Each structure stands twice: as C-alpha cells, then as structure tokens.
Amino acid sequence: NAGVTQTPKFQVLKTGQSMTLQCAQDMNHNSMYWYRQDPGMGLRLIYYSASEGTTDKGEVPNGYNVSRLNKREFSLRLESAAPSQTSVYFCASSPRWQLRPQHFGDGTRLSIL
Amino acid sequence: DAKTTQPPSMDCAEGRAANLPCNHSTISGNEYVYWYRQIHSQGPQYIIHGLKNNETNEMASLIITEDRKSSTLILPHATLRDTAVYYCIAASGGGGKLIFGQGTELSVKP
Numbered sequence: 001n002a003g004v005t006q007t008p009k010f011q012v013l014k015t016g017q018s019m020t021l022q023c024a025q026d027m028n029h030n031s032m033y034w035y036r037q038d039p040g041m042g043l044r045l046i047y048y049s050a051s052e053g054t055t056d057k058g059e060v061p062n063g064y065n066v067s068r069l070n071k072r073e074f075s076l077r078l079e080s081a082a083p084s085q086t087s088v089y090f091c092a093s094s095p096r097w098q099l100r101p102q103h104f105g106d107g108t109r110l111s112i113l
Numbered sequence: 114d115a116k117t118t119q120p121p122s123m124d125c126a127e128g129r130a131a132n133l134p135c136n137h138s139t140i141s142g143n144e145y146v147y148w149y150r151q152i153h154s155q156g157p158q159y160i161i162h163g164l165k166n167n168e169t170n171e172m173a174s175l176i177i178t179e180d181r182k183s184s185t186l187i188l189p190h191a192t193l194r195d196t197a198v199y200y201c202i203a204a205s206g207g208g209g210k211l212i213f214g215q216g217t218e219l220s221v222k223p
Contacts, residue, residue, distance in 0.1 A: 033209035043157065048209045058209065090156050097207040100147050102159040 003027070006091050006105035013081045013112045021076040021108050023091030031094045032074035033058075033101055034066060036087040043090070049074050050097040081112045114212065115140040115203035122218045125195075131188040133217050135201030138182040144205040146177060148186045149213070150197040157211070160186065160199075191221045 007022045025032065034046040045058030049068040063085060065077045078085060089108045092101035118136040125131040137146065148160040161168055161175045163184070168175045174187040188195055200213040 031207075031209070035209075035211070037156075042213050043211045045209050045211070050207060088156075092157075092209065094209075099145070099162070100159075100202070100204055100211060101209055102162075104156045104158065107156045 004091055004093055004103045004105040006089075006108050008108060009106065010109045011111070013078075013110065015081060015083060015112060017081050017112075018077065018079050019081065020078075021089055021091075021110075022073070023075060023105060024073045025091075025093040025103065026072065027093065027095075027103060028071070029093035029095050029103070030071070031097045031099075031101075032068065033092045033094075034064075034074070034076045035090045035092065036060065036085075037090060037107075038087050046076065046089075083112050086110060086112045114205070114210075115144055117201045117203055117214055119199070119201055119214065119217045121215060122220070124220050124222060125188075125191045127193060127221055127223050128190055131186075131191040131195065131219060131221070133186040133188075133199050133201075133219065134183065135186070136183045137201070137203040140181050140203045141205065142181075144203045146175065146181075146184050147202050147204060148173070148175065148199065149202070149211070150199045151213075151216075152194075152197040157213075158197075191219075193221050193223065195219065196221045 033048045035043045047066040052071045091105040147162040163175045177184045198216040200216040
C-alpha cells in the first residue's frame with residue numbers, strides 16, 4: 001500500500017549513543033516532516049523539508065539533524081541521545097508545501113536510558 | 114491559524130452517521146479546514162480538508178457553511194474502529210505545524 005514507512009518501530013538507546021530514524025514515502029510528495037509526540041504535549045515539529053534539497057528547523061530542532069536524501073527519503077539523526085529525547089517520533093508527508101501533512105508513518109517508539 | 118472549537122465528546126451508534134461539528138468563526142479567506150484523528154496509542158491520521166466547497170473522500174465528507182465559520186465532518190457509516198479523538202484545524206500557507214486543540218472524543222457503540 002502507498003504511504004509513509006518508518007524504521008525502526010522500536011529502539012532503546014543509552015545516553016550518548018547516536019542513531020538515525022529512516023523515513024520513506026512512495027506518493028511522490030514534495031514535502032516531508034518529522035514530529036515528536038510526548039504525553040500531554042501534542043505533536044511538535046522537529047524539522048521539515050518543503051521540497052527536495054531543502055530542510056528547515058521546526059519548533060524543537062535542538063539535538064537533531066535531518067537529511068533529505070532524495071524526494072522519497074527524509075532521515076532524522078540523533079547525534080548524542082539524551083533521556084529528554086525519549087518520545088514517539090512520526091514522519092509525515094504532504095503533496096506540496098502549502099498543504100498540511102496528509103500521510104503519517106506508524107511511528108518510532110524511542111527510549112533513551 | 115484560526116481558533117477552532119469542538120464539543121469534547123460525542124457518542125454514535127455503530128452503522129449510523131457520525132456528524133462532528135467544528136466552529137472556526139475567525140477563519141480567514143485563505144485558511145483551509147483540516148480534519149485529523151488519533152486513535153489511542155496510534156499516530157495521527159489525516160481525514161480530509163477543504164477550503165470553500167464540500168469535499169468527500171473514501172473516509173468521510175466535509176461540509177463547510179457558506180460563510181465558512183463552521184464545518185461538519187461526516188462519517189457516513191461509523192464503525193467501532195472509528196472510535197478516536199477527532200481534531201479540526203484551520204490553517205493556511207506552508208508549514209507542518211499541527212496544533213491540535215482538545216478535539217472531540219467520538220465513541221462508537223454497538
């Protein structure tokens with residue numbers, strides 16, 4: 001089925017470790033997004049890519065980096081994981097920048113000890 | 114983004130239409146109305162969006178009043194799997210920011 005695929009689904013890290021969350025969409029969407037969702041906090045935008053070749057900071061970019069590898073793929077990297085980054089991470093996409101996200105991945109549940 | 118107001122909860126019988134209202138009286142001319150839902154412990158799910166005209170897709174219909182100050186999301190034949198919190202937002206321009214308010218907790222009952 002068409003959609004947004006995130007890997008991994010679950011991950012446990014130790015403080016200071018690094019990892020990359022992968023996201024791919026097969027709908028030929030121009031724009032892609034990374035969010036985190038914490039209990040009682042709603043969705044918070046980490047980084048976004050309005051189109052291939054561009055990335056910008058969202059509301060909570062500190063401690064993260066992103067790469068828009070091509071039109072399909074948008075990865076999120078934690079360089080030195082901290083317990084405060086324990087969260088559920090969602091990748092999303094939209095056909096164009098002017099529209100809010102229309103497809104979401106199933107999420108990555110990340111725990112940092 | 115314009116402020117939206119939704120009832121905190123609603124019940125619907127399985128198989129019946131669920132009509133979820135949203136008030137956005139301060140919406141501006143270029144703001145779209147979007148509907149999302151989130152089932153407990155799952156990720157957000159986009160449902161539908163519209164600007165002026167009524168819209169329909171495989172999941173739902175969106176009815177926007179002529180003055181655009183309110184809208185109704187219609188799930189034509191609600192199932193137990195439609196039990197979720199439904200969020201209405203009014204937003205324009207670019208940006209991935211999604212600020213969900215309290216939403217409406219829809220309970221579909223057998």
